[in-house]
Amino acid sequence: MSRDAGRGRGGGAVASEAENRAAFEVQAGYCDAMAAPVTARVSRALGRALTRETRVGRRVLDWTGEPVADALVLRLIGGLHALHRRAADAALTRVFSGAVTDEDAVEAVLGQVVARHDAALLPWLDGPPQTNEAARSAGLMTGLLHVAARFGPRVEVLEIGSSAGLNLLIGRMRFDLGGVRVGPEDSRIRIVPEWRGTPPPEAAANVVSARGVDIAPVDLGDLAAAERLQAYVWVDAGERQARLDTAIRAVREHGVDLVEGDAADWVEARLAEPQPSGVTRVLMHSVMWQYLPPKGQACIREAMTAAGARASAERPLAWVMMEPDRDLHRHEVSVRCWPGETPMELVALTHAHGAWVEGLTPPFETRDYAMRRAAD
Numbered sequence: 001m002s003r004d005a006g007r008g009r010g011g012g013a014v015a016s017e018a019e020n021r022a023a024f025e026v027q028a029g030y031c032d033a034m035a036a037p038v039t040a041r042v043s044r045a046l047g048r049a050l051t052r053e054t055r056v057g058r059r060v061l062d063w064t065g066e067p068v069a070d071a072l073v074l075r076l077i078g079g080l081h082a083l084h085r086r087a088a089d090a091a092l093t094r095v096f097s098g099a100v101t102d103e104d105a106v107e108a109v110l111g112q113v114v115a116r117h118d119a120a121l122l123p124w125l126d127g128p129p130q131t132n133e134a135a136r137s138a139g140l141m142t143g144l145l146h147v148a149a150r151f152g153p154r155v156e157v158l159e160i161g162s163s164a165g166l167n168l169l170i171g172r173m174r175f176d177l178g179g180v181r182v183g184p185e186d187s188r189i190r191i192v193p194e195w196r197g198t199p200p201p202e203a204a205a206n207v208v209s210a211r212g213v214d215i216a217p218v219d220l221g222d223l224a225a226a227e228r229l230q231a232y233v234w235v236d237a238g239e240r241q242a243r244l245d246t247a248i249r250a251v252r253e254h255g256v257d258l259v260e261g262d263a264a265d266w267v268e269a270r271l272a273e274p275q276p277s278g279v280t281r282v283l284m285h286s287v288m289w290q291y292l293p294p295k296g297q298a299c300i301r302e303a304m305t306a307a308g309a310r311a312s313a314e315r316p317l318a319w320v321m322m323e324p325d326r327d328l329h330r331h332e333v334s335v336r337c338w339p340g341e342t343p344m345e346l347v348a349l350t351h352a353h354g355a356w357v358e359g360l361t362p363p364f365e366t367r368d369y370a371m372r373r374a375a376d
Helices: 017-033 037-049 055-061 072-085 090-096 103-116 118-125 134-151 166-172 223-231 238-254 263-271 294-310
Strands: 154-160 174-177 180-182 194-197 206-214 257-260 280-286 317-325 330-338 345-350 356-359
Touching (some): 017 037, 134 166, 154 166, 206 263, 263 294, 280 294
Antiparallel strands (some): 317 330
16 A cells, blocks of 8 residues: 655645654664665665755655655655665665675765765655555455454455555465465465464465455556665565565466555445355455555444345355554554454454464453554
């Protein structure tokens, strides 16, 4: 899903230059925590290297709004990574390859690179990073296995916030989830997270169809759009990059059913369609609920509640989500099934990018997770 919060272009509070520079250190801290030393080094050096002598520097240092919430640093790092991937600047490549590690030397190189590529980098500040991580399907498939164990193997997936549609490939991926294997054995996309805790149910899950919507979907047939998506994956994350490259090829070869539209309108329309007998209709999403406006959230909740009241044993309904709990600083996999009165159940915890999944043991914690407020 597109992540543009609409900040940074007038209105709202104006951050000071010191606050905007400090955002680079904040981002570097996140990179340190996620074992991304090159990206951390680049982030810290950029915070010192930017000057008002370039348009990029002026725009960053005079940023309006909240630089951390706006992912300002990652916007610029994405642009630099794109230059590196195109081998557009030999000095920059030495930094991104890890050949240059001295802080002063990195700062000097980046200052020069921004000046040389000022015009090319400026558009990267126009919108926030858009990422689509195929490994998040590990958490989503964990939820689908709980659904399949209850209602049977055949599921129809409706995904909102699909971005480039990588998770719409979920029925074509091969998973190993704590020893529970599901999906085509010959799939080139293999998802094997570190498994912690209780394995998911040993159920078959047959995705008979997968459709998605996004307010600004990424067309992976467009080379520039694919490059942009690839550039937002940190240079340190070689495994993620390779998985993304494989998923992009799969989308180009086989396609996905992804349309542009409003999530709430699309969900209402899909839920009103006839549902085949023996197929569970599943609303699915990951790391996108917080970006929906409250009205959109309410519309989707109401539509799901109404559809749940119509659900039957022959035509069940489920809701599978992998979303962050910002109070507890963790990502959660939650499942709600109809017919049934059990509220949303927390069945697993997961790494933000799917590196690990921790299966939980019943009785599961229940709560109306979908009622949580969107992040500011």
